[in-house]
Amino acid sequence: MVEQYFSAEPASEDVRRRLTVTLQGNEATVETSNGVFSGSRLDLGTSVLLREVPEPPQRGTFLDLGCGWGPVSLALAFAAPDATVWAVDVNVRALELTAANAKRNGCTNVHVTQTDESGAPLPEQTATACETMPADATFDVIWSNPPIRVGKEALHTLLMTWLPRLKPNGGTAYLVVQRNLGADSLIPWLAGALGDDYEVGKYHSAKGYRVIEVVRNK
Template sequence: MSEQYFSAEPSSADVRRRLTVTLQGRETTVETSNGVFSGSRLDLGTSVLLREVPEPPAQGVLLDIGCGWGPVALALAFASPEADVWAVDVNERAVELTAANAGANGCANVHAVTPDQVPGDLRFDAIWSNPPIRVGKEALHELLMTWLPRLKEGGAAYLVVQRNLGADSLIPWLATALGDGYDVSKYHSAKGYRVIEVLRH
């Protein structure tokens, strides 16, 4: 990969491709492109996350951190059509694709935005994310500590991380960084991935 998918403005040509993927049990046609995460398929980690997480709240405010072309945000919107779904990415092409894919699939409850466009006082009932591990540990920690403390009391976050990219060390780090009031644990393991659960009391 010549450029990182977490660039704000990808330099690669914006060549759109159509994919058909299964999200929340329904066949879904989406557009993807170069310069966004997993632009040619549904990433394995995302598949593990979507298969293993519990159902999101039917209502409330839900967040997808690092939305890419939108599979997690669309899954949240399909599962909870009455909820408000925020899909966040620093990559402007990813945000544009997620907005287009949400519109094409009738998900009017998806807000695809860059991080600075999320209202500062917004709190989340649930967070689902396949976070951008390859940004590096320091940037990843900063990203997670930007969003996870914005869980509402009683809220839950689910993150999927490859085991060989530091999933097991991330669990105790998160527990320490978030402190009292949160429980952090391994929720599920599959295909070399861990699904990490963060609960706010």
């Protein structure tokens, strides 16, 4: 499973299929494929995240961490068409799908960028769909259904690469994690790793998932 969706170049055959999904009250026609996370449907955890998170601000810079085929990116773009939405993933196929799905649905404010295996943004992009993210980019909002199954160490590295990029004085992240895959233990770990400038807590629980809130105060 890890190779299938958390690899730069998936080994599985690229078989495209179309879905119609509702994101933030907007019906979207999207394309998915093998070798990306939840390639045949809108994942239940993502559905919980999108249903429970508060509306984002109308302007700012947002991040979809681990974008897959792009449902969170599209939801952010629909909710705040004047914001800048960055979608990041290690998986080139996922990034191509996100870019195509954004274009198909008129979400011109979505930009995709590839990361390395540790989750850090690549300084130069080679895939045609990708753009280079500014090195000093910070985020008002981060929404993520993070890749829990990559393992604890890799997950921790990924989260600590991006959560410190929340803007001081109110930058907020929402992460959805299955309860039986370590959501409750992740909360105190994040609080300790991020330090006193952040508040970390459980925002909501539904259908076996926790939505974790991270707020940067300073």
